[in-house]
Amino acid sequence: MLQPKRTKYRKAHKGRIKGNAKGGTALNFGAFGLKATTPERVTSRQIEAARRVITRHMKRAGRVWIRIFPDVPVSKKPTEIRMGKGKGSPEYWACRVKPGRIMFEVDGVPASVAHEALKLAAAKLPVQTRVVSRVGDQD
Secondary structure, eight states: OOOOSOOSOSOOOOOOOOSOOSSOOSOSSSSEEEEEOSOEEEEHHHHHHHHHHHHHHTTTOSEEEEOOOOOEEEEEOOTTOOSOSSOOEEEEEEEEEOTTOEEEEEESSOHHHHHHHHHHHHTTSSSOEEEEESSSOOO
16 A cells, blocks of 8 residues: 655644645546545545556556555544543555546546446545546546
8 A cells, every 4th residue: 555655744734625636637647537526535545445446447458547645644543542642643644635636547448448447446435536538528
């Protein structure tokens, strides 16, 4: 699973995901992409699950690009621990995804296979998405 090699700080604030994506909104590598339409935190496990389902459906033909990286540590306190006593230890890594962000790109497979693979990947993610293509934005 994806996670940074090292970070400046061990723990991060929760924060809010406001506004639309500033960059990463256009297809740069593949012919088809999966674009987020709602803001959400996507965990490294969810990214890996989506990647697996895409490569499996494409029968390892073509190429897949992951355009998001989980760089935010999400902390969690152990179960049955009373309130207070500081912030919990980092539990997993997540990526803050804003609306308009391209999360996955696919190339080298027919349009029908790419659409189905990206639809299956979308089912593994907590964000609402749409499949976009170079020819024109199709749903």
